[in-house]
Amino acid sequence: MAVAIAPVLQGRGLGKIFGQHHALDQVDIDLWPGEVHALLGENGAGKSTLIKILTGAHSADAGEVLLEGRPVTFRDPLQAQEHGIGTVYQEVNLVPNLSVAENLFLGHQPTRWGFVQKRAIAERARRVLATYGLDIDVKAELGSYSVAVQQIVAIARAVELSGKVLVLDEPTASLDRAEVDRLFDVIRSLKARGLAILFITHFLDQVFAISDRVTILRNGRLVKSQPLTTLSRTDVVRMMLGKDIVFAQPATLLDQTETGPVLVSFKGIGKAGRVAPFTLDLCRGEVVGVAGLLGSGRTEMARLMFGVDVADEGSVHLESKALSLRNPAHAVAAGFGFCPEDRKADGIFGDLSVRENIIIALQAKLGWLRALSRDEQDEISGRFAEALDIRAASHDMPVRLLSGGNQQKVILARWLAIDPSLLILDEPTRGIDVGAHAEIVRTINRLREDGLALLVISSELDEVVAYSSRVVVMRDREMVAELTGQDISPAVIVQAIAAQEGAA
Ligand SMILES: Nc1ncnc2c1ncn2[C@@H]1O[C@H](COP(=O)(O)OP(=O)(O)OP(=O)(O)O)[C@@H](O)[C@H]1O
Ligand SMILES: [Mg+2]
Known part of the structure; x- marks a missing residue:
């Protein structure tokens, strides 16, 4: 394979401001052909925002994107796709009531499908999904399958579209170990073909298993971009958080046998x-x-x-x-309180504010005749946001504008607020x-101690x-x-x- 002399995709001095909030400030990133590049940072650090700018889902407020050395401005993700950049965003944007096969080839199929084409497409969909160990009815609606299956379809679709770059925002969040292994096999083969893969995850084991290089963001700024071989796990965590963390060790926990x-x-x-x-x-x-x-x-x-x-x-x-x-x-x-697995589908009310999302279960429990006053609502959402370190510029903003991890903490706050048994x-x-992971484990232990x-x-x-x-x-x-x-x-x-x- 020819040795690459230039990055395939670059961001230079990228900035993005939402309201008053600098989600991204002066960030540089280079993606080289044939590398797996992990993008790391805390919830809200700006990872998703960065990839949205690189792939045409957001426009930058500052800086530029270069494709093979030339400045580009992608109008939308579709145009980025046409240039060989396939992306799986954190919010899966497939169409649940189209079939699996249709979702897989959405946007790059003839507009009117004849019977023969449909059969051919179904056949191709089956072949593609078999690479991922998935043997399902590709003519069934995508929405009838589990989150994990939908995630694999989204990945397979992005891979099909990616001639040069594949971008994955937390692709493994709902996959189990065997599925992650299969995805990694696919990633390795794409890497061998010279693609650049940009990969966001919160699983450090996965970072060390597959990445060549890491870029670490903190509070919208670039902390470091360097080969992984020169870094330890502790280095990576310290750079993400800006401090060391203490993991909860089983030995330090209180007696768990007395219930x-x-x-x-x-x-x-x-x-x-x-x-x-x-x-x-x-x-x-x-x-x-x-x-x-x-x-x-x-x-x-x-x-x-x-x-x-x-x-x-x-x-x-x-x-x-x-x-x-x-x-x-x-x-x-x-x-009873229940924090579901598929929070996007079952938990978050995207257009309601952070505050409304936090108090909604408590309000339902109290009954709608006993409406919580605005002050009570503010007190409750403030208290739980602090306890769980929910980072939101304002509790009035629609919750869908929070980073993925912060949305999950909002749902946990909702159920803690009802003071469940x-x-x-x-x-x-x-x-x-x-x-926050370590924090949630500590929270679970604290709740247990509270009875x-x-x-x-x-x-x-x-x-x-x-x-x-x-x-x-x-x-x-x-x-x-x-x-x-x-x-x-x-x-x-x-x-x-x-x-x-x-x-x-
Ligand atoms: N459309 C938007 N409007 C307002 N604020 C936004 C918008 N999109 C993102 N933000 C804010 O920008 C910051 C960075 O968010 P981003 O989604 O990039 O974080 P992230 O690093 O991907 O986090 P996570 O690990 O939780 O997914 C957050 O504070 C978020 O609330
Ligand atoms: Mg994100």
């Missing part, structure tokens, strides 16, 4: 086709971790516990009294930066081990193990998750 009385008991609840009947007691002052692969039934279990889906058998008791959970309002009235968290640290019952679904086993007093393992939509004491270790959990594989 309070049973708060809720789920007895034999299940839903045909979704999750097999399971029985689980949740105690006050206890965290129950839920482990399992994507699609193992973890999320379905949480949805039954919160009345999003209705169980077709079994019973629920709250402090020994029978409880009917036919919809989420029943759950909220019983003091049971809190169900589905992947609470996805998309959250390393600093809440928590059910936490997480793919991050080190975390699960750090806060759980029990771990239930889901496999093939069934609860297959309940681990306690010494058995709460990543090795035992992995074994329980995988148990079936050797046997089959």
